[in-house]
Amino acid sequence: MTSQSKQQATTIRTWSFSQSLVLWGSMTIIGFVALLPRVFGLDDFYTIDEGYHWPGRVERFAEALATQDWAVTNQTGHPGVTTMWLGSLGRWLGESVGVYDPGWAGGGATYLGFLRLPLAIVNALAVVIGYVLLRRLFRADIALLAGIMWATSPFMIAHSRVLHLDALLTSFIALSVLALLVAMRDDDHKSVPWVIASGVCAGLALLTKAPSFILPPLVGLLMLLFSPTAGWWQRILWALRHYPIWLGCAVLMVFIGWPAMWVNPIEAIGSIVNEIIRNGGVPHHSGNYFLGTPVADPGVLFYPAVVLWRTTPLTLIGLVMLLISLGVALRKRLAGNSAALSLQDRELRVVLALGLFVMLFILMLSLQPKKFDRYLLPIWPTLTILASVGFLRVFTYFWNRWQHHTHWFLGAGAVILLLNLSWFHPYYLAYFNPLVGGGATAQQVMLTGWGEGMEEVGAWLNRQPDLNRGPVLSWIPPTLAPFIPAENLVLDLREENLERATSYAVLYSRSVQRGESIVAEEYVRQNPPLFTVQKHGIDYATVHQLPRPFDEPIDAVFGDGLYLRGFSHELVDNTLVITPSWSIQTEQPGNVFSFVHILNDNGDVVAQVDAPLDQGMFATWKAGRHFDSPLPVPLPAELPEADYQIVMGLYHPADGVRLPLQQGQALPEELDGPGVIVLTTLRLSR
Template identity: 45%
Template sequence: MNQPLTSSRGATFRPSQVWLWCALLLVAALLPRCWGLADYFTIDEGYHWIQRVRLFSEALADQKWSATYLTGHPGVTTTWLGSLGRALAAAWGVPDDRAAGATTAYLAMLRLPLAVLNGLVVVPGYLLLRRLLAEPVALLAAFLWALAPFIVGFDRLLHVDGLTTSFASLSILLLLVALLPGAARTGRGRWLALIGSGCCAGLAVLSKSSGLVLLPWAGLAMAAFVLAERRGWLAWVRDVAAMYLAWLAAAALTFWACWPAMWVAPWASFMGVIDEAINNGGQPHASGNFFLGVPVPDPGGLFYIAVVLWRSDPITLLGLLGFAGVLVWRLLAWRRRAPAPAWWLRDRWVLGALCGAILLFGLALSIAAKKFDRYSLPAWPALEVLAAYGLVAIWRWLAGLLGPRVAALRGRAAAWAAGALAVLSVALGDLSHQPYYMSYYNPALGGGAVAQHVLLIGWGEGMEHIGAWLQQRPDFERGAVLSWIPPTLAPFLPRGFPLYDIRTTTIHQPDPMPNYAVLYERAAMREETPEPEAYVRQTPPLYTLEMFGIPYATIHQLPRPYETPLAATFDGGALALRGYTLKRDGATLSVWPSWDVRRDQPGGVMLFLHVLNERGERVGQIDAAVDEGMFPTWQRGQQFGITLPIGLPADLPAGEYRVVMGLYRESGRLAVDAGALPEAVDGPNAIQLATFTVGQ
């Protein structure tokens, strides 16, 4: 039998306490979102959003309204706020140096308005939750929302998912306030909340097309809440239609007013959003995906369940388990026809609506072939509310076990628990991972060490460390750098430095010759370019970037090119000669050997090249350090190859000549492992590199 709706929320905080909690929430939300924004470039920021902000700003300045359509996402709120950040950057002397590329300082300015807005949203979210649920639940949910590492990580970025989450969450909460009975359900308060919900829904869709999920959810929520009041069918249809049309009108008007492209080409702009949702979201990502240890085009229906498990924190996961326990308990009680407690009668409609929003987002995302963990973000604040509800329910249960005296204190204890859990979340979740909030994976499930075998890992994190390591190498400027996702590395290399994507065409390019290659784990997991990757991996990594148990990237040095293979090893396999290139130009014989360091060892190895005539007489020679004296110690995987010009007599007689090579330290020549020439030719431990003929 249906129970009447009630808006009773139990004991509440005094106004001064509410404002104190709002202030604490504001600090808790803004600090992790705005602290240290000049960190690293994510893939989409480097490839897309910095450029889109520039184009959007220029279109506004030139009043070219149609040019504000840049993508079907559509990302309009991102480009609006990014343009504000661009203006702040110009005012504070941080230029947009388009010729040289963006800097981290400039990116931080673009990010700042988004980070601030996403942080501010938590406070009205808390005030709305107070209208819907008991004080301890509302407060705890708000702190979980403010501090969840997964939410914080994307709220800081110049991107669309954080804003979609903020606006969608406000839309959901405002609509629930409008639908519940009480002051907000009568007169102007109800309609203000309803119109506000529609406006936020319009902003959510302007942020990302996934906000369209709010349209069916809002209609279903209105129908369910009005139906629960047991009105007649005509009254039900009339009220639902009136509310839904008003809500849709507010959403549509906001969508139109905030996107200049809609002013001049409304149909084309809106259909671009629909096309993005259907054709882009409906197709697997061009680079594929990764799930449960294997590269796959579409991770399937279990993907977002895994995302919730590993992207949550232990507190949230415990709360969700507690909420599941509440549902099971109420189901069993319903089957026994046991009376429901007052707090359940009060909260079940709000909880049901939040569950409906989560399930609807989950269904829409699971149907689409293109899946990433961040796509689930709009459902996360609602998940945090359910988790908070579960945590408070667990406390109620524990307090009940401890007796009536302790049970009487449960409300106060839960409120204090909210603050304690918030501090715990900051300490264990945010502070331990700052600024790499997206590297946080649930430690209760093994953290990043396990998550890397389940979900696709990495979005540009750590590239600043890669750039710093490369720049301190003595031979850094001896060639180009190849890297997956190069726009995320470019800001951390000197301006104009040759940096190319890892492709079949770049690994063998002659000028500039590639020197180092960066393999980023995300691309390796998806096997984006397996053949070039295999070529790079033939040399062991010189540096592995590991953070939080996740190996994000490796740096390899590429073999020096050669024309003639010659498999010779020295000093018990410590150093190998892959091959060489030999060219004679007049009286100069040039040799380019390709060396492979196969064991960690001291540097300081010298080489000699002797040119011998048919009688064994030396007619030319050169001695040089194998590494040009750049490295005091050598690391397994290093590759050397310098130009060795040998001067020959201008009147060199006709005949056949041999080029002999050997290696030595101060203590003597290094042993040749196999194929050494007889000592009578040129002393011990020498090999014949090549022969050439003059005048024949």
């Protein structure tokens, strides 16, 4: 080998090593940026679907695997198999360190965090794999920017952290489409492994959720339009050679991954069809909400609104830049520039293929009456990719100037994006695009709240000394029950439960928007909230107390808004128990005592009791508090048969000064002093 050849070989090895170092460095950055927000603090709150469905499905799926009862792995028509496999792995991890399913109530979210962990890791890993595929489809700078935007998308992160379907579906669909596009850049010999990889990812998507059924027709269409051959006949031949491989791998993956297919494939497939028709094919049973109005079906404008509010400013601006750049190129093409918008441009073909996927997916979902923002999640990686292309087409000059510092520049950008994410942790679901008003406007446009915030409601309730005075009424009880003691019942906030003696009532944003129980909501809102959960402009939950029940109305007000609604009384042996129903109308210090006097015909006090209005539970009273502390009055055994007046008043224990009666019929002062009201007359019989 000549010295010149040796020098060239050394140069090639040095360049190859440098390129590998850059690739691995970029993968490390993207992996770190993707993983950290997805796995940190997973024991936060229960989403609605986690509260009602997924931990139980995982438990039954895992038990079916352990007992080899393969038919029972058909738990739902979604079919959610990948979610249950990964959740079962998380269940095993939790049990290996002594964390077991605590049941529905009072157990917190530690166990749920273990169930979520494998899903979060897989979704983070998908970002890294997606970046590697993007390196084969685009320039390195586009791939890196797209990878970072994918990794830091708050909407993606929010769903990547929960025990659910949509993020896994998104990961598998994205990898399937990207692997297919890589396959269509290479010749036949090199394309087959990528077709196989795409088919395997498609099979995993099919095992996850029914919207993945768009993949078989989509893949066929993409092969016909964008295969690496010229002419329709050649493209058809290319598709005929590769589509059966792709479809076979997808079907094989479904069969291997779902044990129910081994023993009863017809029933398994039937459950999917039933899910599509009877669940996805009808509006949600609780309704929906769009543009300030409860609706059954939000209509065709819903998903464009989701794109506006759920993307980041970076993504939205990048998409606009892409449309502008394509418009300029189209104008040049029409003016006679044959190089503009040439399908020989490989990156342009990828952009068009991804754009076609986005449009078809939005169209498919828009035709369905059941709509939620998370259903659109599978296009999110594609949107970040297209936005990256748009940015770099417009800012080519600036990027060329900084080309030697690109990786450092994007690394610093990733740190900034992580700092932004830390501001929203763990409420990534609360992120809405600030360019269109953020969460404050989003709650006027679409449903907000999927269970987040209920853990803060639970923490506040746990600090209330009167929590055990009755059950808590709440919408979506399974999202609250894990965060309060198991002995405290959480009942659904419905009209028929309003007459119960309860401790607290919780209103939640999603149910308020839908108008799920207007009568119950209006009744609860008559009482000012004692606690409010507000995050990033979104009013998630309010906690109220309902008036304590009573038998006899009084309608009296003492002092500064101490409202006596009524009372109940009961004679037990020689003890008269008076239970007043108090409502606090204005915020004020506590430590006010009440007294009950029993007066004979001469106005003499023959029995009495004094006690704190709230049993000494609160130092201050907020407007909206309600008390019903029982007041037992022992009656002297020698009391003769007669009629006795039962009277009540309030005073400050520090100086004994009574609170004035502002509303109600006062007893004459000469009988028992100022600020006294008659409750009732007791006829005592011996």
